[in-house]
Amino acid sequence: MAKKRSVKPRAGQAQNQFRWPLLASLSAGLLAMLLALATFWPADSVAVEMGEAIYFCGLAIIAAILAWLAIPVPGAGLTRLRSGSLSLRGWGIDLAAWGLALWIGVSLYALQDVLNLRAAVNEWWLWVAGAACFTSARRLFAAGAAQRTVVLLVILSACLLAVHGWHQLLVSFPADRAQYAMDPDGVLRMVGIEAPPGSAQRMNFENRLRDGGPIATFALSNTLAGLLVPALLLTLGILVGEWRRLAMRERFGFAIAAFLIGTLLLRTNSRSAVLAVLIVAVAWAIYSVLSRDGGKPASDNKSAPQAFAVPWKGILAAAVVVGSLLVAYVASNREIMERATASVAFRMQYWRGTISLVQQSPWFGCGPGNFQSAYENVRAMDASEQVAEPHNLWMETAAAGGIPAVLLLVVLVVLCVYWVFVGSRTPQALQSSAEPVSLPLVGPPALAVVDGRPLLVGYGCGVLVVWFLGALIGRFPDVDAQLWGWPLGGLVVALVWNWLGKGTLPRNALIGAVSGLLIHWMLSSGWTIPGAAIPFWLLAGGLLAGNAVEPEQGLERESEKRPQRSLVFYRLRWTVGAVGLGMLVAYFYSGMRPVTEAQRWSTEAITALRIDRAEANYRRAIEADAWDPALEVALADLYRQVLMAESNQALRERFAAATEAAANKAPRDPSLISRLAAMYLHLYQRWGDPADLQEAKLLYLRAAELAPVSERLAAQIAVILMAEQDPQAAEWKERAETLAAAGGHIERELTRVNILSVEVLSEAVQAKPEQKTAAELLKS
Numbered sequence: 001m002a003k004k005r006s007v008k009p010r011a012g013q014a015q016n017q018f019r020w021p022l023l024a025s026l027s028a029g030l031l032a033m034l035l036a037l038a039t040f041w042p043a044d045s046v047a048v049e050m051g052e053a054i055y056f057c058g059l060a061i062i063a064a065i066l067a068w069l070a071i072p073v074p075g076a077g078l079t080r081l082r083s084g085s086l087s088l089r090g091w092g093i094d095l096a097a098w099g100l101a102l103w104i105g106v107s108l109y110a111l112q113d114v115l116n117l118r119a120a121v122n123e124w125w126l127w128v129a130g131a132a133c134f135t136s137a138r139r140l141f142a143a144g145a146a147q148r149t150v151v152l153l154v155i156l157s158a159c160l161l162a163v164h165g166w167h168q169l170l171v172s173f174p175a176d177r178a179q180y181a182m183d184p185d186g187v188l189r190m191v192g193i194e195a196p197p198g199s200a201q202r203m204n205f206e207n208r209l210r211d212g213g214p215i216a217t218f219a220l221s222n223t224l225a226g227l228l229v230p231a232l233l234l235t236l237g238i239l240v241g242e243w244r245r246l247a248m249r250e251r252f253g254f255a256i257a258a259f260l261i262g263t264l265l266l267r268t269n270s271r272s273a274v275l276a277v278l279i280v281a282v283a284w285a286i287y288s289v290l291s292r293d294g295g296k297p298a299s300d301n302k303s304a305p306q307a308f309a310v311p312w313k314g315i316l317a318a319a320v321v322v323g324s325l326l327v328a329y330v331a332s333n334r335e336i337m338e339r340a341t342a343s344v345a346f347r348m349q350y351w352r353g354t355i356s357l358v359q360q361s362p363w364f365g366c367g368p369g370n371f372q373s374a375y376e377n378v379r380a381m382d383a384s385e386q387v388a389e390p391h392n393l394w395m396e397t398a399a400a401g402g403i404p405a406v407l408l409l410v411v412l413v414v415l416c417v418y419w420v421f422v423g424s425r426t427p428q429a430l431q432s433s434a435e436p437v438s439l440p441l442v443g444p445p446a447l448a449v450v451d452g453r454p455l456l457v458g459y460g461c462g463v464l465v466v467w468f469l470g471a472l473i474g475r476f477p478d479v480d481a482q483l484w485g486w487p488l489g490g491l492v493v494a495l496v497w498n499w500l501g502k503g504t505l506p507r508n509a510l511i512g513a514v515s516g517l518l519i520h521w522m523l524s525s526g527w528t529i530p531g532a533a534i535p536f537w538l539l540a541g542g543l544l545a546g547n548a549v550e551p552e553q554g555l556e557r558e559s560e561k562r563p564q565r566s567l568v569f570y571r572l573r574w575t576v577g578a579v580g581l582g583m584l585v586a587y588f589y590s591g592m593r594p595v596t597e598a599q600r601w602s603t604e605a606i607t608a609l610r611i612d613r614a615e616a617n618y619r620r621a622i623e624a625d626a627w628d629p630a631l632e633v634a635l636a637d638l639y640r641q642v643l644m645a646e647s648n649q650a651l652r653e654r655f656a657a658a659t660e661a662a663a664n665k666a667p668r669d670p671s672l673i674s675r676l677a678a679m680y681l682h683l684y685q686r687w688g689d690p691a692d693l694q695e696a697k698l699l700y701l702r703a704a705e706l707a708p709v710s711e712r713l714a715a716q717i718a719v720i721l722m723a724e725q726d727p728q729a730a731e732w733k734e735r736a737e738t739l740a741a742a743g744g745h746i747e748r749e750l751t752r753v754n755i756l757s758v759e760v761l762s763e764a765v766q767a768k769p770e771q772k773t774a775a776e777l778l779k780s
Helices: 013-040 045-050 054-070 078-082 088-110 117-140 144-182 184-191 200-211 221-241 248-267 271-290 312-332 334-360 371-375 393-423 428-432 453-473 479-495 497-502 507-521 530-543 552-607 611-624 629-645 649-665 670-687 690-706 711-723 729-744 774-779
Strands: 754-756 771-773
Touching: 013 054, 013 117, 013 144, 013 453, 013 530, 045 117, 054 117, 054 552, 088 117, 088 393, 117 530, 117 552, 144 184, 144 200, 144 221, 144 248, 144 453, 144 479, 144 497, 144 507, 144 530, 184 200, 221 248, 221 271, 221 507, 221 530, 248 271, 248 479, 248 497, 271 507, 334 371, 334 393, 371 393, 371 670, 393 507, 479 497, 507 530, 552 611, 552 629, 611 629, 629 649, 629 670, 649 670, 649 690, 670 690, 670 711, 670 754, 690 711, 711 729, 711 754, 711 774, 729 774, 754 774, 771 774
Parallel strands: none
Antiparallel strands: 754 771
């Protein structure tokens, strides 16, 4: 047999070989940093629209540029690329992901005249960040060590938040309830909520304080479950699938994680999360029965990779136990059972409204970042909730980008399913190796150049950023909860550390985690919430990481054609570099710079001691971010406060200009427009100028046209018309009463809805406007 010829690096190749793997490692570190940041600063959908996630988007774009420069081609083997035959299954997934993000941008551009552009642009960059993280993870996480590290970091994040959630249930929430019982008005002032006694706002706050589940760093329990679901399924999948190969300490470590995460998941009372875990457990049991060869030794089934092997009896038993426990808990939990029907009914209302929005604009939907305001126009009369998202990933995609966006998502899902179950042919060594695969110094490095070390370093850096930067910007983590969370999380990591270096990750565990989260998102929000979306993007990218490792002999046969092979890669890298640079420039000027500058000048305005300086700072903020209507609203409110003390015509003109600019920047936002109307009505209460009352009435009518089923707006318009002795007052009064009774929702009763009175009270309302219940004002 002829001796295999080794490939020796030529001059200049060592430097080239170093440069690209370094970029890959930097990219992987940035992705892990994103995971850590999103764990502690998850940013709900409203926060995303306000720009709190804009820095996540920048890190994701930089990570994508580095990953694409290091590894231009996903999924296709090196020889196939060099021969000019690019794999559709490799490129198709990337093209579908980026196509979806770009189409959302097209929707933004097409609807720019009617959108709140700042909210739309901020959310669109999050769609771009999703495509960036997902396609980067496909390039970077093919090595078994990298996949195991991502999984462990997701489990660690979930453990930290699980302990945080338990601390809230056992310590924080009881203390908050006791403090509220002693001084309810003081607590409401502290959290910035204006809710008079007996109002619907106060009732909702008290209900959430009394019955609300754990939220950790998230805004809602249901969105927190978006991180707990995949983490729990990963721990269960590893425990069951690798039980025979796990050491006792590793079993103990994963069991601790499963207990912490699973028990808190149940306490969230998230029906969609429990359902997702139950469905995946049943699917695992069915799969284990249908593929009993998984319980046989590898020698009995040589055609199936060991990564797919499953002990079917263990999985079946575990699925039965987990399913029985979940069913028993749900059956015994009165809250879950009583509210299940109502919860489904609410979601049906959201979805019918979303379908109506898409029917109005099939090509573009209502645009990104504007669902909450657009939904008010199609909300059913008997629906009470004013939601920020449709609680379904398909509906949310349709709302943001219309039918084409849904079709692109369908293509993406189909290609991913094909890749996972049909098209993926990852070698066994790549699935389970603890070290990156070494290739000869020929062409670009393989995907497996990234092991777990850059991910661990990146996650650690992210945690340091949270603690140190959080102290500077006032977003410091809950220290008391973290004093429990980090020791327990560190214990889990220490116990399973050997698995991280030498263990194996069952492929079905990763499939189950990704599938479970998608099932949860069929009935819940989270698709565009970084705290849940970033772990999903990384896990899905790792699951779909393609095979870029060629047989060594194939590389050797191609070694003499390096100039032709390298030319393709260099062209790809130059293209990626140019496109990436253009994307970064667009991101900087449309996202990061205006949001950062506007926040800076707004903070300066709020803390300014003189009115003229506050006005100047607000104008600088508006100049920095010309798309954000909230800045115009803040400026108008500043003028209103000054006008409460002195009626000045020049100041009134500036107030009118600011309100008009705000309304023009968010022409379909009934909440913002009604707030502007309330400012004019407050001026009327102070000075009695009929022009203020007339302007308030016009703005309220405009808001009511955008939100036709709002009982509060109908009642407010009725009271204004009654003051003007307009005959249409009776019609609006009847409309308000009808809407308040629709659906039988107690929070919509006119005795709980507070509106502004239409009377001149002079100095008595200088500090704040006069409010009464709608029922009281409509009787007078």
